Amino acid sequence: MFPILFLIMAIAGVSGIASALYGNYNTAKRIAIGSGIIILALAIAVLASAFYVKGFVGSVESVAYISQFGISFSLTATVAGIVLLLLTAIVSLAASITISRKFEDERNIYPLIMLFEFSAIGLFLSSNLFLFYIFWDVGVIASYFLISSFGSGNRSHAANTFLIYSIFASAVLLLGIMLIYFYTPVNSFSISYIASHSSLIPSSIQSLLFLLFFVAFMVKMPIFPFHSWMQNAYTEAPTQGSMLISGVLSKFGAYGMLVLFSMFSFSSHFAKYAFVLGTISAFYAAFVIMRQKDLKSITAYSSMLESGIILVGISSLSAIGTAGALYLMLAHGLVMALMFAVIGGIEVSYGTRNIEALKGIIRESMGSAYSFLIGVFASTGLPLTAGFIADVLIFIGAISTYGLYGAIPLFSILLLGLYMYYVVNKSFFAGKEYSNSIAKLPKGIMVSSYMAMAAIFIFGLFPFIITKLLGFTII
Amino acid sequence: MPIITNFAIPTLLVLLIVSGLGSVLYKNKRLSFGINSALFAIMLSFGLYYSATGASFNVFSLYHIYPFSSFAIILFSVSMLLVNFAAYSLDKSYVKFGMLLPIISIGAFSVAMASSLLTIIISIEIMTIPTILLIAMCGKAFAEPATKLFLLSAISIATLAFSIALIFPYDSTLSIAQASSGTLGSQYFMVLSLILLVASLGTEAALFPFDLWIPDVYQGSPNAISPMLAGINKKVAFIALIEISFIVFAGMKHDIVSIFEVLAVLTMFFGNLVALVQKNVKRMFAYSSISQAGYILVGLASVSAFGLEASLFQIFAHSIMIIGAFVIVGFLAMEGLNTLEDYKGLSHKNRFSSFSLAIIMLSMAGIPGLIGFVGKFLLFSSAISSGLIALAFIGIINSFISIYYYGKLISNIYSGTPHKAISIPRSVFVVMLAVVIIIIALGIYPAPLMAIASRASVSLFGII
Numbered sequence: 054m055f056p057i058l059f060l061i062m063a064i065a066g067v068s069g070i071a072s073a074l075y076g077n078y079n080t081a082k083r084i085a086i087g088s089g090i091i092i093l094a095l096a097i098a099v100l101a102s103a104f105y106v107k108g109f110v111g112s113v114e115s116v117a118y119i120s121q122f123g124i125s126f127s128l129t130a131t132v133a134g135i136v137l138l139l140l141t142a143i144v145s146l147a148a149s150i151t152i153s154r155k156f157e158d159e160r161n162i163y164p165l166i167m168l169f170e171f172s173a174i175g176l177f178l179s180s181n182l183f184l185f186y187i188f189w190d191v192g193v194i195a196s197y198f199l200i201s202s203f204g205s206g207n208r209s210h211a212a213n214t215f216l217i218y219s220i221f222a223s224a225v226l227l228l229g230i231m232l233i234y235f236y237t238p239v240n241s242f243s244i245s246y247i248a249s250h251s252s253l254i255p256s257s258i259q260s261l262l263f264l265l266f267f268v269a270f271m272v273k274m275p276i277f278p279f280h281s282w283m284q285n286a287y288t289e290a291p292t293q294g295s296m297l298i299s300g301v302l303s304k305f306g307a308y309g310m311l312v313l314f315s316m317f318s319f320s321s322h323f324a325k326y327a328f329v330l331g332t333i334s335a336f337y338a339a340f341v342i343m344r345q346k347d348l349k350s351i352t353a354y355s356s357m358l359e360s361g362i363i364l365v366g367i368s369s370l371s372a373i374g375t376a377g378a379l380y381l382m383l384a385h386g387l388v389m390a391l392m393f394a395v396i397g398g399i400e401v402s403y404g405t406r407n408i409e410a411l412k413g414i415i416r417e418s419m420g421s422a423y424s425f426l427i428g429v430f431a432s433t434g435l436p437l438t439a440g441f442i443a444d445v446l447i448f449i450g451a452i453s454t455y456g457l458y459g460a461i462p463l464f465s466i467l468l469l470g471l472y473m474y475y476v477v478n479k480s481f482f483a484g485k486e487y488s489n490s491i492a493k494l495p496k497g498i499m500v501s502s503y504m505a506m507a508a509i510f511i512f513g514l515f516p517f518i519i520t521k522l523l524g525f526t527i528i
Numbered sequence: 529m530p531i532i533t534n535f536a537i538p539t540l541l542v543l544l545i546v547s548g549l550g551s552v553l554y555k556n557k558r559l560s561f562g563i564n565s566a567l568f569a570i571m572l573s574f575g576l577y578y579s580a581t582g583a584s585f586n587v588f589s590l591y592h593i594y595p596f597s598s599f600a601i602i603l604f605s606v607s608m609l610l611v612n613f614a615a616y617s618l619d620k621s622y623v624k625f626g627m628l629l630p631i632i633s634i635g636a637f638s639v640a641m642a643s644s645l646l647t648i649i650i651s652i653e654i655m656t657i658p659t660i661l662l663i664a665m666c667g668k669a670f671a672e673p674a675t676k677l678f679l680l681s682a683i684s685i686a687t688l689a690f691s692i693a694l695i696f697p698y699d700s701t702l703s704i705a706q707a708s709s710g711t712l713g714s715q716y717f718m719v720l721s722l723i724l725l726v727a728s729l730g731t732e733a734a735l736f737p738f739d740l741w742i743p744d745v746y747q748g749s750p751n752a753i754s755p756m757l758a759g760i761n762k763k764v765a766f767i768a769l770i771e772i773s774f775i776v777f778a779g780m781k782h783d784i785v786s787i788f789e790v791l792a793v794l795t796m797f798f799g800n801l802v803a804l805v806q807k808n809v810k811r812m813f814a815y816s817s818i819s820q821a822g823y824i825l826v827g828l829a830s831v832s833a834f835g836l837e838a839s840l841f842q843i844f845a846h847s848i849m850i851i852g853a854f855v856i857v858g859f860l861a862m863e864g865l866n867t868l869e870d871y872k873g874l875s876h877k878n879r880f881s882s883f884s885l886a887i888i889m890l891s892m893a894g895i896p897g898l899i900g901f902v903g904k905f906l907l908f909s910s911a912i913s914s915g916l917i918a919l920a921f922i923g924i925i926n927s928f929i930s931i932y933y934y935g936k937l938i939s940n941i942y943s944g945t946p947h948k949a950i951s952i953p954r955s956v957f958v959v960m961l962a963v964v965i966i967i968i969a970l971g972i973y974p975a976p977l978m979a980i981a982s983r984a985s986v987s988l989f990g991i992i
Binding site: 118120121187188190194202209212216217220221224225227228232234235 | 890905909927931
């Protein structure tokens with residue numbers, strides 16, 4: 054079979070290096086956007102082959118890497134991998150389109166975006182935990198430099214907090230991965246091998262293993278006790294950084310959770326705790342959000358809320374709930390890309406993100422108001438948007454596992470909707486009586502928000518990914 | 529072929545002496561630099577050849593060459609090459625280096641190939657005395673580090689001799705391979721001898737309670753010499769420690785595990801925690817090199833072929849990284865940059881040295897894709913495979929701590945306002961380029977070095 058996954062990785066890597074080497078701003082931009090479009094096209098091709106080519110899902114492309122430990126550089130197209138590959142391709146392309154020449158040192162942001170895209174694609178497609186860890190850390194470093202080099206005002210504090218939390222997560226994850234290598238019957242890092250032999254892992258080590266992985270992924274999602282890096286990182290990062298970190302990097306953790314719960318058969322013992330944590334996290338975010346005045350903070354906490362809902366879906370352990378969680382990852386990544394792009398545009402036009410200061414944006418900039426509104430629709434799960442499909446699936450799964458308790462997290466989404474519509478009304482619709490001036494969004498931001506919006510509606514109107522792929526195992 | 533292999537090594541050692549003498553007689557900086565580099569390169573090719581063929585033979589019943597010593601030859605010749613290049617432009621008159629570097633290298637190579645305990649003691653002396661001379665010859669300002677190094681190495685060599693003398697009456701042989709003291713079990717004098725051994729070589733290898741001189745000497749030494757101290761002298765002590773403790777004390781596995789385990793934990797924490805509060809960059813790297821010695825001990829504490837392989841890998845990796853780091857830091861110190869504050873805005877002054885320093889520090893911190901990550905991954909997995917899960921966890925916590933001070937320096941380098949540019953001498957540039965290439969290449973594809981290290985560790989355990 055044609056090694057299309059290797060091809061995607063190679064394009065991302067080579068174009069990243071090329072955009073780093075060519076000093077010229079315009080060349081770097083062309084390389085980034087061109088390769089972004091190619092990768093998106095290839096990602097769609099991968100999706101199409103998953104539908105129409107028999108045996109494509111789950112096929113492995115592999116070359117020997119460190120043979121002494123049986124580590125190979127192997128990529129596999131799982132359902133979750135394909136869906137998140139698509140998300141990564143869309144969000145990275147959208148992020149590289151939003152860049153305008155307003156930064157002082159703007160050229161260097163393209164290689165970082167490409168590096169991040171490379172690591173994200175590698176992580177979602179990797180078929181063994183060793184590669185998973187390597188790409189995980191590369192993604193963290195790329196995001197760290199995105200925040201620390203291109204962020205706003207308080208960026209070094211935000212970047213350092215982010216780094217400390219992330220490295221803690223990496224350390225815990227690394228320990229878990231090394232432990233599992235020595236406790237599988239034939240020492241192996243392969244996810245599918247571990248999944249099929251997880252019942253043979255000695256029970257004394259099971260809870261420790263689960264805890265190590267769970268904490269690492271919790272930090273990245275983020276879930277309640279480990280979320281305090283999030284607000285600073287999301288608000289201080291540049292627009293592109295916020296899009297990538299909330300849209301894709303938080304999916305590292307969510308994807309990890311998905312892998313964790315489908316890899317270890319014993320994780321079913323811990324599912325109810327995960328459910329409770331997800332619920333607490335969602336409600337915590339829903340209440341904290343009501344005190345936020347900064348549009349970016351509001352979006353950040355809405356992202357944390359959605360992460361809680363994703364965890365609820367995964368912890369339902371039913372096929373339908375897990376599929377819903379996967380779909381919510383896709384939907385939520387797109388929503389975050391859309392909302393942070395629009396907020397970036399608003400910041401450029403109005404010089405502030407404070408909802409107290411912003412009034413009647415719709416009178417001057419209709420595009421940004423409606424884009425933001427559509428983002429709010431999708432994150433509150435309004436029908437026709439991708440978020441609706443995801444929420445329906447998740448709560449069907451949760452209710453079927455936990456009974457009526459499964460419906461409790463739904464109220465956090467209602468709370469989110471309550472405040473979001475208040476914000477939309479206050480800053481976007483009400484306020485100014487009449488205005489002649491027109492504040493247009495920068496062209497790049499407009500294009501990328503249209504892209505994200507189109508994707509939100511396509512996946513909302515035609516939930517074909519889920520219906521076609523429900524027959525396969527997710528990991 | 530046997531004639532070549534038998535005579536190649538002695539001939540090379542003689543040539544090294546000749547080259548050292550020649551550089552005094554002719555005082556031609558370029559020529560002696562070229563000859564020294566060529567000799568180290570030939571030594572490297574012999575090391576690679578022996579390692580690839582798995583050669584195992586005796587040379588005049590003085591040296592024993594087997595894959596473990598081939599690994600050490602490769603390690604020392606690569607580091608010697610880098611140090612030689614660095615000394616060429618970091619020091620005004622290369623002549624004293626031209627004379628003493630070959631002698632020091634003879635000491636290092638002899639430790640690598642030693643077949644008797646006496647050879648090890650003598651070789652360590654052959655290496656240490658020229659090092660002290662080299663520091664002292666750089667001027668009056670360097671009398672303090674030279675004296676410190678002299679006192680410490682004298683004490684350490686006396687302790688080593690005492691340690692060997694303690695067991696000599698019982699096995700009546702000085703040959704490493706035949707020293708049968710392993711059969712004596714853990715009697716009190718054996719334990720005492722082991723402790724003395726660890727104390728004496730631990731002094732030079734920077735293990736915790738014996739490492740207090742390290743920061744002073746590394747920081748105080750001339751810029752051209754600190755890379756050698758950290759990259760070669762320290763690693764020689766490690767190689768000797770591995771050879772003696774694993775072969776001669778093979779019967780005392782449990783004692784070795786507990787001693788190394790405790791020392792590893794203490795050394796890692798000491799190095800990392802003290803490095804956190806340093807203001808001077810050179811001193812910070814000195815403490816970070818102490819913590820790296822702790823990581824190396826993690827692999828030794830598991831006393832297995834896998835653990836030894838991991839330690840050897842990390843010894844090589846750290847030797848390369850610390851030489852690169854000290855060369856860049858030394859070069860910048862000559863430009864007047866000493867403290868963490870001075871490093872603000874370095875990326876505007878010199879892009880390449882900032883980039884290399886950042887890569888080296890990310891590698892030391894254990895970021896994937898770089899050689900330091902592979903080393904740490906092997907070390908911690910070897911600890912887990914021997915059941916030392918707590919030790920692995922402490923190691924991981926420590927590499928988490930180290931991110932903080934490396935990250936602080938990196939963010940200093942990449943912040944600040946534009947400054948006047950600094951240009952780097954060509955041979956320093958060569959060292960930086962070589963170090964960065966090795967770090968990235970072996971980080972992405974570590975299999976060749978792992979194979980060499982694995983052969984070395986298996987052959988060492990085969991001797992017992």
